[in-house]
Amino acid sequence: IRFIIPICGAANPNELKSSFSGKVNSLLFNSGDYVDENTTVLTLEIMKMIIEINTTVSGKIYYQISENQLIEKNDLLFKIESDTDSQQFIKSLLNLDYLDIYQENLNQLDKDVKPINQNNMSKLDRKRFLAKNAGTTYIYDMIENFDYLIKKEMILTDNEELEFISRPIGENNLSMVAFDIILKNQVRFVLIANDITFNVGSFSWKDDLLYYNASKYARINNLPRIYISANSGAKLELNNKIKSLFKIKWKNNDINQGFDFLYLEKSDYKLNKSDVKCKKIIVDDLTYYKIKGIKSNGVKNLNGSALIASETARCFEEIFTLTYVTGRSIGIGAYLTKLGIRTIQKNGSPILLTGAQALNKVLGKKLYIDNNEIGGTNVMNINSTSHITVDSDIEGIHKIEKWLSYSQTSKYNFKEIDYIPTDSNYDINKMIETFFDDNSIFELFNSWGKSILSGKARLGGIPVTYLVCNNQTSNYNIPVDPGDITSKQLTKYSAGNILTPDASQKVAQIIKESRIEKLPLIFLVNLRGFSGGTGDMLNQILTHGSNIVRELSIYDKPVYIYVMPHSQLRGGAMVVISKMINSEHIKIYADPTSNINILEPSALQEIKFKKKDVIKKMQENNIDITNTNYIKKYDDIALEFCRLHDNNYSFKDDIDGVIDWEKFREKIIDSLKIISN
Numbered sequence: 001i002r003f004i005i006p007i008c009g010a011a012n013p014n015e016l017k018s019s020f021s022g023k024v025n026s027l028l029f030n031s032g033d034y035v036d037e038n039t040t041v042l043t044l045e046i047m048k049m050i051i052e053i054n055t056t057v058s059g060k061i062y063y064q065i066s067e068n069q070l071i072e073k074n075d076l077l078f079k080i081e082s083d084t085d086s087q088q089f090i091k092s093l094l095n096l097d098y099l100d101i102y103q104e105n106l107n108q109l110d111k112d113v114k115p116i117n118q119n120n121m122s123k124l125d126r127k128r129f130l131a132k133n134a135g136t137t138y139i140y141d142m143i144e145n146f147d148y149l150i151k152k153e154m155i156l157t158d159n160e161e162l163e164f165i166s167r168p169i170g171e172n173n174l175s176m177v178a179f180d181i182i183l184k185n186q187v188r189f190v191l192i193a194n195d196i197t198f199n200v201g202s203f204s205w206k207d208d209l210l211y212y213n214a215s216k217y218a219r220i221n222n223l224p225r226i227y228i229s230a231n232s233g234a235k236l237e238l239n240n241k242i243k244s245l246f247k248i249k250w251k252n253n254d255i256n257q258g259f260d261f262l263y264l265e266k267s268d269y270k271l272n273k274s275d276v277k278c279k280k281i282i283v284d285d286l287t288y289y290k291i292k293g294i295k296s297n298g299v300k301n302l303n304g305s306a307l308i309a310s311e312t313a314r315c316f317e318e319i320f321t322l323t324y325v326t327g328r329s330i331g332i333g334a335y336l337t338k339l340g341i342r343t344i345q346k347n348g349s350p351i352l353l354t355g356a357q358a359l360n361k362v363l364g365k366k367l368y369i370d371n372n373e374i375g376g377t378n379v380m381n382i383n384s385t386s387h388i389t390v391d392s393d394i395e396g397i398h399k400i401e402k403w404l405s406y407s408q409t410s411k412y413n414f415k416e417i418d419y420i421p422t423d424s425n426y427d428i429n430k431m432i433e434t435f436f437d438d439n440s441i442f443e444l445f446n447s448w449g450k451s452i453l454s455g456k457a458r459l460g461g462i463p464v465t466y467l468v469c470n471n472q473t474s475n476y477n478i479p480v481d482p483g484d485i486t487s488k489q490l491t492k493y494s495a496g497n498i499l500t501p502d503a504s505q506k507v508a509q510i511i512k513e514s515r516i517e518k519l520p521l522i523f524l525v526n527l528r529g530f531s532g533g534t535g536d537m538l539n540q541i542l543t544h545g546s547n548i549v550r551e552l553s554i555y556d557k558p559v560y561i562y563v564m565p566h567s568q569l570r571g572g573a574m575v576v577i578s579k580m581i582n583s584e585h586i587k588i589y590a591d592p593t594s595n596i597n598i599l600e601p602s603a604l605q606e607i608k609f610k611k612k613d614v615i616k617k618m619q620e621n622n623i624d625i626t627n628t629n630y631i632k633k634y635d636d637i638a639l640e641f642c643r644l645h646d647n648n649y650s651f652k653d654d655i656d657g658v659i660d661w662e663k664f665r666e667k668i669i670d671s672l673k674i675i676s677n
Contacts, residue, residue, distance in 0.1 A: 136327030178214035190218035193228035201231035208304030233331025449506030450474035460669035465514035504544035526567035
């Protein structure tokens with residue numbers, strides 16, 4: 001296991017002391033060398049784990065230890081004469097005392113249920129009740145469903161830095177919590193979560209700072225970042241101090257005439273000048289400090305929302321990000337969900353920008369009954385947002401762990417291809433099951449873009465992303481929008497083997513996610529082309545098709561495209577996945593029974609072997625061109641001639657190989673093994 005520990009510099013010279021006992025593995029520079037920002041300067045060995053020490057400060061480094069030296073806690077490792085004076089050591093990124101118990105815990109894999117402090121029972125019961133009423137599980141209880149080995153909570157210090165802490169559950173003073181977790185399978189990740197029982201899970205500036213720092217911690221250390229979203233959006237705030245102090249000046253001192261203005265007493269104004277703006281006025285010989293403005297954190301909280309939105313977008317581009325929505329996710333919570341892209345949504349847990357009650361008020365009618373009509377799973381699992389839906393928080397946690405497991409290689413077990421199709425009407429699910437390792441398939445987006453199947457699987461123990469063309473007609477239901485009087489429920493159908501707008505968008509998105517996950521991509525193909533009607537053009541078929549090219553052009557892991565038995569690859573569909581898009585990484589193979597060309601033979605005949613060509617060929621062979629029976633026979637001959645341009649003899653020199661279906665699995669496994677070695 002390898003951990004990367006970044007550091008930041010302080011005043012000259014910077015000093016770094018070890019937070020644990022271990023052994024110096026290697027020094028990567030000579031004392032006196034100048035090191036750039038974000039550079040690994042030494043490695044330590046602790047309990048058979050290699051820890052890389054990085055710096056984000058540039059300057060001259062002076063080691064205080066030597067290679068192979070045994071070190072104790074608090075031993076000085078090095079000094080840096082920095083060329084900046086403004087940065088400070090982020091101690092939270094160095095304090096790894098909890099690793100001292102790592103090896104011990106490896107030998108105690110049967111985790112007992114964590115005891116709860118009996119003195120906190122009434123308080124915890126209230127929190128559990130509040131969480132249940134919000135449609136979720138109390139966050140500290142939910143975390144216990146992870147099959148973890150080590151769990152360390154991170155908090156925000158007074159200096160707005162991260163710090164590890166051990167404290168009883170329920171003692172958090174923010175609606176955001178964060179953890180560094182190592183599972184029993186040794187997958188390590190950062191967990192950030194809302195506590196919906198604290199300020200209804202709303203995002204204050206301090207909550208945003210904890211989210212931001214924990215997210216940055218994950219990104220700097222190249223750790224997966226999981227976000228459990230259960231919130232009420234940005235925190236709405238009033239100045240409670242002024243709220244308790246303000247007085248009311250009634251018109252003519254008569255409540256029935258309404259209020260004239262709000263004011264403070266002179267003494268209260270003097271004590272709270274930093275929170276309120278007042279104007280001194282005199283009415284009927286009495287002095288009032290009329291309130292003209294009150295400071296609040298509303299805009300500050302919105303700026304915090306923007307801060308964490310930007311950080312989440314950056315995280316998605318650099319590390320594995322995944323959001324689990326439970327209870328509800330509103331406003332900035334919904335944006336964070338979409339910016340993190342990969343999403344698991346619990347049924348009954350809507351993702352919203354604006355709630356039903358607020359929309360009804362804007363529309364002036366009670367049109368929406370509840371929030372699930374707006375952002376429930378029936379909406380989010382057909383609009384590219386929710387990859388997976390679950391029925392419970394326990395199932396949600398298990399899906400998170402399963403998804404994370406595809407960062408690891410497992411044991412290879414040989415298997416035969418036991419399903420070989422005999423015609424084009426094959427069972428696509430059996431094709432997937434026979435090709436990938438047993439019990440390794442993890443389907444994503446099973447309700448969206450259903451002419452393409454997608455997910456994670458293993459091939460010879462190696463985790464991969466898969467895309468597979470569905471040869472069956474599929475459909476999905478578009479729910480009624482109560483806010484649109486012209487809306488009605490629709491059922492949309494998609495033909496098999498066609499790239500529709502939603503399927504094309506799905507392909508591009510899955511490729512992008514897989515690129516960031518650094519996984520090989522397997523695409524089992526049977527495509528007649530793109531849909532291209534008016535509705536398809538309005539639904540941006542060109543945009544999504546172009547995005548497939550864009551994503552494949554920058555893919556830096558192996559991509560294996562295979563035209564399945566009795567299948568085809570035609571026209572624009574061939575263009576957007578051609579090996580020429582990224583010849584270094586894309587390989588394309590085909591089964592001997594497959595067909596690849598611009599058009600199908602019948603369409604090719606209509607354009608390139610027209611009736612006049614048929615007549616000409618009949619004349620060349622001295623055949624009576626007025627005989628309709630002969631004309632029909634020559635039409636068949638023309639079709640056969642076009643069909644002869646459509647077999648593997650025609651295209652074999654333009655792809656990477658013609659391989660039987662039953663041999664393709666082992667071919668790719670061997671290739672992946674060579675690349676990984």
